[in-house]
Amino acid sequence: MASVGVRAVCALRTFTPTCFSRLQNGLSRNFQFAVQRNLSVSHRVFADLKYTEQHEWVRLDGAVGTVGITAKAAESMGDLVYVEIAEPGLEVDQGDECGSVESVKAVSDIYAPVSGKITDRNTDLSDTPELVNQDPYGEQGWLFKIELSKPEELDALMTEEQYTAFITEE
């Protein structure tokens, strides 16, 4: 599998996030779903994230996707003062409202980017919602995890390039 290839190539080098991601970019064209990720990386946007028009991202890990909001969304909302996510166990369809984030400027709804069951939510955010602004893609700022019921929905979401084009067109 791809993960074996990655480890083999990097065997002679220090296993850094940059090394991993460069290989990942090359491999992800051929592999639809993300390689088992062993490192937490918080400052790079990976090619295997998928994006919605509501400026949310999904990162798949096996059958479970991690969902968050993009840096652009976090920046436009301003510092978050409250994050509310639906309870784990809830079944949602793609596009269903499953939470809200509040900043000084507004309350904004969060939508499920894919259908499935919410398995986990980031409880750190109830005390420190600003983690979303500090680390929107990583281990600290993710919003919730969802077990996908229809993985094919990911195909219709935007890739990183499509998302970048989407936001620069504005």
Added chain:
Amino acid sequence: MSSLLLARPSVRLPLLAAGRRALSARPAAPQPEALSVFLSQSHNVFTNLALEDWLYRNFRFGRHNLLMVWRNAPCVVIGRHQNPWREVDTHHLHAAGMPLARRNSGGGTVYHDLGNLNLTFFSAREQYDRSANLHLVADALRQGWGFDITVNERDDILLDGAFKVSGTAAKLTRNTAYHHLTLMVNVDTDSLHRSLERPLHGLKSGATESVPAPVRNLADGAPSVSMDKIVAAIGQMYLKQAGKQASRGFQMVNPSDEWFPGLAALEAGLADPGWVYGKTPRFSHTFRLAACSNVEVEVQVEKGLITSVQPLPPDNSAGVSGTEWVRSILPSAFPELLASLVGEKYCADIARRTETLLLGHTGSADTCRSDRRILAM
């Protein structure tokens, strides 16, 4: 680039028919072709909040936008993620028969009465422009009465550079955005200050806190100000925005379930204590009981219900549990009775209830001095 444009329709989620999420005001956003001002005929806060809810759920904004104008009989409205016990004197509200409502948008706590004007600007998500709305209101007031009105960095409207006459909050959903603000025309400020007093201390939580500010009425020192004239001035300024042919004028609206099917259900949801009190973010309340040798007690509350009541031993008490500590200083106390509070609804006189239980005085402990279930008037 063109291949990406061709590819785009396939990535559009089927649920999204129109509009992209606007991240900032863009001059390219399409202008509305029609504008209306709706004047709600109800003074019930739950009905009006429900009407606001109904409009954003059921109307497709973008080409036809709306300004909703509404006023409420005396009540207090808290923001979506606030803690009512921290923000207001709930006992006073109950005694005065004033409802407490929780709105869907964020922001802080406001007192409403008929001297307060509420304005809600509805638009498509990409047309959302808070600053433009605030400046529209400021312009209307300046042009009509020559007030010294400014808009500060917190998006408050200030009179004479110092007094807050307006607070603002917004909600953004997939296709729609609404921005509402209050405007103090002729509010009973004594009642305002009394209702917004905060009798409880020692509450800790992640709930959003209000930022108090000195307030003033527009009518103070300006006798020509009346509610009707203010509504007319702001309404006309709003309707003029997209040109004369776009104005659909003022419309009286009677918010009834007949005209707005589903409104009654939205109203019931907003008035439900499970929403008003139950949506309070998790918090803890720590207090001392004077009649029990000043023992410190911590109560944890989640969704408005008590999840634990624990006496706290002082810091230097070396591994002694709270209950043991209480028994050591008050041999005749009943700390085990505190467990009976778990699962009960939290209310503002929790200290009195805890004290009563601890001292073994039964009978009056289980009834809160009713600061809940304050429904529509």
